[in-house]
Amino acid sequence: MRVAIIGAGTAGVSILRELVKYNKFNDMAIDVYDNPDHLGQGVPFQNDSQELLINIPSDQMSLNIDNPREFYEWYESQNEFKFDNPEYLPRFIFGHYMKSYLEKYNDQYSNLNIISKEVTEVFINSKIGETDIKYHVCTSSDMKECKIYDSVFLAIGTLSYHDPYHLKGTQGYIQTPYPTYSTLDDVNDKDRIAIIGTGLASLDVIRYVAAHHPNLPISVMSRSGNLPSVRGDMPEIEFKFLTPQVFNEIKSQRFGNVPLQEAIELFKKECKRFNLDVQSLIHRKSGKPVEDLEYDLRHQKELGIFQSLLELVKENMNWIWNSFSHQDQEKFLREYHHILKANSNPMPPRTAQLMIKGIKNGLIEIKKNIKDVYYDEKEEKFNIYFEEDNEKPHIYDVVINATGSKTHLKDLDHDDQLVINLQNRQIVQAHPLGGIQIIPETNQVISPRYGTLHRMYAFGQLTNGVNQSRNGVNMIVKQAKSVVEQMLN
Ligand SMILES: Cc1cc2nc3c(=O)[nH]c(=O)nc-3n(C[C@H](O)[C@H](O)[C@H](O)COP(=O)(O)OP(=O)(O)OC[C@H]3O[C@@H](n4cnc5c(N)ncnc54)[C@H](O)[C@@H]3O)c2cc1C
Incomplete structure (x- = not known):
């Protein structure tokens, strides 16, 4: 063969x-x-x-x-x-x-x-x-x-990678941050740098900059401005309620599908086993990066359990996801996927410490509500607009795209x-x-x-x-x- x-x-x-x-x-x-x-x-x-x-x-x-x-x-x-x-x-x-x-x-x-x-x-x-x-x-x-x-x-x-502002090929626009060690080859120490995206790829760039250009200020921006969560103490967990057996039973009574709402109820039962206050974990973000990172660092136990449960959902997603109807899959993507995304692939605690230090000493700025990005060919600068700034752009020399694939x-x-x-x-x-x-x-x-x-x-x-x-x-x-x-x- x-x-x-x-x-x-x-x-x-x-x-x-x-x-x-x-x-x-x-x-x-x-x-x-x-x-x-x-x-x-x-x-x-x-x-x-x-x-x-x-x-x-x-x-x-x-x-x-x-x-x-x-x-x-x-x-x-x-x-x-x-x-x-x-x-x-x-x-x-x-x-x-x-x-x-x-x-x-x-x-x-x-x-x-x-x-x-x-x-x-x-x-x-x-x-x-x-x-x-x-x-x-x-x-x-x-x-x-x-x-x-x-x-x-x-x-x-x-x-x-996505190219949400159609800047691919523009001078000074770095379409993907990898490998990071050559990303900043053409950047000089006076350049104003914007990273678009506040997910894991932008953290990679920040880690690299902190180690190799420790005095270079950077602005990191996205629509939500939310950083990934911090990894808690994740214990090994097995599901008791969210199991293939229970799913098969429900499917046999529901035209071959598991209704999303019933799956959510099973997940909530799993959370209840550990006395998790799911609502406050989901809504814990204040929108202030340092407060949010410090909150996660202070709540490593309950956050870790929540992350372990979500990780287990991901590991079993083949049969969970494919038991849903198409409508429920769309509903999941609309209403629940962001919770899974925000709490999975967390950053290691020492990255959180590095971020807090960088934000506190003014080298890292996290901005939300990005609206649009244009390249001004005459000035050879990027103009970045935010929702609240009444059409007055922020000016950058270099834009690194970390919006993901x-x-x-x-x-x-x-x-x-x-x-x-x-x-x-x-x-x-x-x-x-x-x-x-x-x-x-x-x-x-x-x-x-x-x-x-x-x-x-x-x-x-x-x-x-x-x-x-x-x-x-x-x-x-x-x-x-x-x-x-x-x-x-
Ligand atoms: C930045 C980043 C960090 C991550 N970190 C982690 C982590 O720490 N832990 C974790 O569990 N997961 C992590 N992941 C998730 C990760 O994507 C997977 O774990 C895994 O590496 C994906 O494996 P893959 O084989 O699908 O892709 P890859 O490992 O990327 O392999 C795909 C390969 O296909 C090659 N290829 C592409 N096109 C062609 C072509 N036309 N012809 C021939 N070859 C081609 C590519 O060059 C590449 O080598 C991370 C993902 C990203 C993006």
């Missing part, structure tokens, strides 16, 4: 780690594709500044479901990288851990072939009337160079050419809630032309309409394990 793994980040390396466990691996010829910069590490864990930390304690994030400490043990066993505070290691260290497996397999197995190039096209060239499907994978526009496969794993990670196929541009081509050749189709259509249980791609593609599987954020909020390392590893298991058994 000829197999292509497109993308060698967390999903790609995890798929490979699963495949090698099976005897059938010996009958396969596997090609792994990625660009040389990300190969084996992926985008979040690429080589970058050591200030960018993983958002889960190092001994709880690994490529081995059966051993959550595997990454930490790998870190301790090597001598190349050592850090004083290894509780949250830099993200690139996780990248090196992943890459060590790719390199090991590459040395060990002659049927594995690494191709350090990006894929530009995947197409199906079945003869008219023929139903046997083979996949043609290309790295250039020369069709003679395309290779043919029986199975394809699409593991290309996130779509490109796109989720819907309708927003794609030339930076997402492979996905645009896949859609155009009718291999994939848009899911109404984001990403592409796949079968939730098997990750098989659903093509508008060929129906279910039995041997083409998609992973990661490209599947966000189905895999809602399930893009963390541990969740991707679980998917890789179960997909390979189903494929080879």
Whole structure:
């Protein structure tokens, strides 16, 4: 069997780690594709500044479901990288851990072939009337160079970044903050810098600036002005009420769906087990960044339990999400998703301390109610407008876009050419809630032309309409394990 793994980040390396466990691996010829910069590490864990930390304690994030400490043990066993505070290691260290497996397999197995190039096209060239499907994978526009496969794993990670103010290509506009160590290459110490977005990517830039340009003031802005929450003491928890058994029971009485409201009630019952005051946790933000960060630091116990419960929702989102009707999925995105988002992927407490210090000494300014951004070509400055400022713009020299990646196929541009081509050749189709259509249980791609593609599987954020909020390392590893298991058994 000829197999292509497109993308060698967390999903790609995890798929490979699963495949090698099976005897059938010996009958396969596997090609792994990625660009040389990300190969084996992926985008979040690429080589970058050591200030960018993983958002889960190092001994709880690994490529081995059966051993959550595997990454930490790998870190301790090597001598190349050592850090004083290894509780949250830099993200690139996780990248090196992943890459060590790719390199090991590459040395060990002659049927594995690494191709350090990006894929530009995947197409199906079945003869008219023929139903046997083979996949043609290309790295250039020369069709003679395309290779043919029986199975394809699409593991290309996130779509490109949003460009909400249409500034891509403008001088002084930095479309993505990564890698942060080259983001500020052309910035001089007198420049006024604005970061658009107050999520995790903007925290990455702030951490980098604090360490390498400690006197450079920065303004961070978004519509809400809310920063991510701070990680509390997250205990290990299991659900008692929000379980597949209870869901199956409800589905059998409700035309095959679980009404969102009933799921919310089950979640509230879980919160009640721990005496959580859910309302005050949800509405705890005052809009004043220092107060909000200090509140989270003071309430680590109850916040940690709430975060653990929400994390567990995310981990089980495959069956929870896919039990809802379409209307309820939309309602969830409208009314509840922001609560999940605001309280998941929390920042480590030491990042919160750094933010508080920066805001208090005037180097970091957090602004809300951003309205619009224009580039004034004559002055070569960015004019940023806020709702309350009566048309008087704030002026900046450099704008760093930290608004996060796109989720819907309708927003794609030339930076997402492979996905645009896949859609155009009718291999994939848009899911109404984001990403592409796949079968939730098997990750098989659903093509508008060929129906279910039995041997083409998609992973990661490209599947966000189905895999809602399930893009963390541990969740991707679980998917890789179960997909390979189903494929080879
Ligand atoms: C900034 C950031 C930080 C994060 N931190 C954490 C964290 O600390 N803990 C956690 O659990 N999760 C974290 N996440 C979530 C993270 O997205 C996942 O954990 C995981 O890395 C996603 O894996 P992936 O394989 O889908 O994507 P990636 O790991 O990014 O891999 C995708 C790969 O596909 C390649 N690729 C793309 N297009 C092509 C093409 N056309 N041809 C060939 N190759 C291609 C890319 O170069 C890349 O190497 C973070 C996400 C971001 C954005």
